[in-house]
Amino acid sequence: KLKHTETQEKNPLPDKDVVKQEKVHQNLLEGVEHFDKATMKPT
Structure with a gap:
């Protein structure tokens, strides 16, 4: 018999x-990977 x-x-x-x-x-991570660099402005 099994117990x-x-x-x-x-x-x-x-x-x-x-x-x-x-x-x-x-x-x-997804936001960083798909960040659009064209939207950045020079400071």
Whole structure:
């Protein structure tokens, strides 16, 4: 006979704060990568 075992979740999903922080970081990187240099003015 097989014994009953307790299961453990090994790869839990990230919480809301981590997802939000990653999204902000991704948007920042995308803004830097697609920045239009033509809109800049000399100082």
